[in-house]
Amino acid sequence: MPHTPYPDSYYAASANAAPIREHLNEAVETDVCVIGAGYTGLSTALFLLEQGYRVVVLEAARVGFGASGRNGGQIVNSYSRDIDTVERSAGPDAAQLIGAMAFEGGRIIRERVARYGIDCDLKNGGVFAAFNARQMHHLEAQKALWERYGYDQLELLDRSGIRNVVACERYCGGMLDHGGGHIHPLNLALGEAAAVESLGGSIYEQSPATRIDRGQSPCVHTAHGRVSAKFVVVAGNAYLGGLVPELAAKSMPCGTQVIATEPLGDELAASLLPQDYCVEDCNYLLDYFRLSADKRLIYGGGVVYGARDPADIDSIIRAKMLKTFPQLHGIRTEFAWTGNFLLTLSRLPQVGRIGDNIYYSQGCSGHGVTYTHLAGKILAEALRGQAERFDAFAGLPHYPFPGGQRFSAPLSALGALYYSLRDRLGF
Numbered sequence: 571m572p573h574t575p576y577p578d579s580y581y582a583a584s585a586n587a588a589p590i591r592e593h594l595n596e597a598v599e600t601d602v603c604v605i606g607a608g609y610t611g612l613s614t615a616l617f618l619l620e621q622g623y624r625v626v627v628l629e630a631a632r633v634g635f636g637a638s639g640r641n642g643g644q645i646v647n648s649y650s651r652d653i654d655t656v657e658r659s660a661g662p663d664a665a666q667l668i669g670a671m672a673f674e675g676g677r678i679i680r681e682r683v684a685r686y687g688i689d690c691d692l693k694n695g696g697v698f699a700a701f702n703a704r705q706m707h708h709l710e711a712q713k714a715l716w717e718r719y720g721y722d723q724l725e726l727l728d729r730s731g732i733r734n735v736v737a738c739e740r741y742c743g744g745m746l747d748h749g750g751g752h753i754h755p756l757n758l759a760l761g762e763a764a765a766v767e768s769l770g771g772s773i774y775e776q777s778p779a780t781r782i783d784r785g786q787s788p789c790v791h792t793a794h795g796r797v798s799a800k801f802v803v804v805a806g807n808a809y810l811g812g813l814v815p816e817l818a819a820k821s822m823p824c825g826t827q828v829i830a831t832e833p834l835g836d837e838l839a840a841s842l843l844p845q846d847y848c849v850e851d852c853n854y855l856l857d858y859f860r861l862s863a864d865k866r867l868i869y870g871g872g873v874v875y876g877a878r879d880p881a882d883i884d885s886i887i888r889a890k891m892l893k894t895f896p897q898l899h900g901i902r903t904e905f906a907w908t909g910n911f912l913l914t915l916s917r918l919p920q921v922g923r924i925g926d927n928i929y930y931s932q933g934c935s936g937h938g939v940t941y942t943h944l945a946g947k948i949l950a951e952a953l954r955g956q957a958e959r960f961d962a963f964a965g966l967p968h969y970p971f972p973g974g975q976r977f978s979a980p981l982s983a984l985g986a987l988y989y990s991l992r993d994r995l996g997f
């Protein structure tokens with residue numbers, strides 16, 4: 571069976587050696603069948619294997635083929651909407667639990683990297699960059715909020731402070747998260763997959779789940795095989811399609827695009843980001859960037875609602891990069907790619923059960939590198955019967971996008987236009 575190639579990204583071009591795994595071509599039986607080998611699926615599989623469960627992972631294409639192998643690589647704490655939104659939409663007990671978990675995903679990543687010796691260029695430090703006083707006030711409030719949940723890794727930066735970490739004249743200040751950081755995202759996924767296999771888990775690539783027989787003993791079918799399991803974990807996120815119709819109804823796949831320049835050389839790279847921190851700005855439609863291990867600038871931004879591939883990624887993202895770093899005129903772009911994340915209306919993750927034995931987590935709405943690692947832990951806890959933390963997320967309310975399937979993308983784009991205008995005009 572021909573293997574689906576990874577998108578033509580810098581990450582695929584610099585990936586660590588990894589096996590090409592066979593597709594499933596038999597009937598197997600296991601404790602847990604995980605659908606999707608992104609961070610959610612791999613993290614769940616690892617936590618379960620560490621507890622002695624038997625696990626089979628089915629991946630439609632290759633390990634890390636989805637957002638987990640294409641993202642900006644930024645370890646950003648908390649969720650796409652912050653804990654104050656959770657406080658407003660969940661009860662106080664659930665908010666307390668979810669708030670306390672907001673900083674756990676980054677710790678899980680670091681623990682995984684250390685325990686399994688994963689080579690993924692892990693660096694510490696992430697910056698939130700503010701364009702105006704309104705955004706700076708927001709960062710001050712965010713610092714106070716995170717501190718209320720016991721997090722003490724934040725440092726506010728004034729105009730000269732941010733100049734010391736980002737050579738961009740557009741920011742009036744920012745906030746450094748010492749517990750943020752960055753990684754080579756595909757190599758993290760490949761390392762986690764190797765860890766899954768080292769603990770006896772099986773991963774089948776080129777094996778899209780085509781049907782789930784629900785009921786007392788669920789069975790997941792692929793084109794050439796099937797997996798009978800006590801539990802199924804659905805972790806296909808924005809690439810899941812219509813496999814589980816209930817999950818498609820309240821979420822929308824969206825595209826975001828990334829470019830990587832040619833290597834900049836040590837001097838130019840250090841002049842842009844002297845401490846090698848990653849950066850995201852505070853706009854609603856934000857730009858995010860960082861250096862790779864070989865000193866390229868990796869720059870992402872923009873959202874395409876409904877996840878159509880834009881015609882010319884380089885010209886769209888390059889214009890954003892040059893606005894931030896005009897110093898890079900004349901530097902070539904060597905890679906440009908797109909990837910899909912899953913948006914929910916609340917921008918908080920969707921977590922839950924279908925019946926007694928099908929579990930899911932999806933929809934972290936663009937900030938998922940840390941949350942997906944936490945998701946693996948709370949899914950594994952729930953399968954073991956300790957569902958308090960899982961249920962805190964599962965209780966968050968979720969609504970369909972206005973306009974239904976047909977108009978949800980244009981209406982969301984309109985909403986985003988409003989917020990981006992607000993960012994540009996500063997109101």
Ligand SMILES: Cc1cc2nc3c(=O)[nH]c(=O)nc-3n(C[C@H](O)[C@H](O)[C@H](O)COP(=O)(O)OP(=O)(O)OC[C@H]3O[C@@H](n4cnc5c(N)ncnc54)[C@H](O)[C@@H]3O)c2cc1C
Pocket residue numbers: 605606607608609610611628629630631632633634635636637638639640641642643644645646777778779780805806807808809810811813825826827828858870908909910911932934935936937938939940942
């Ligand atoms: C371009 C881009 C940049 C981003 N940058 C950042 C960032 O810097 N920081 C951050 O925190 N977040 C970022 N995100 C979000 C983050 O990458 C995602 O939230 C996270 O990777 C989602 O992981 P996942 O495992 O849930 O989904 P995915 O990584 O998308 O994995 C889902 C997997 O399931 C497989 N699959 C789907 N359907 C089936 C099926 N039927 N059978 C078998 N397998 C199936 C897919 O092939 C895929 O491999 C970014 C996202 C994108 C797209």
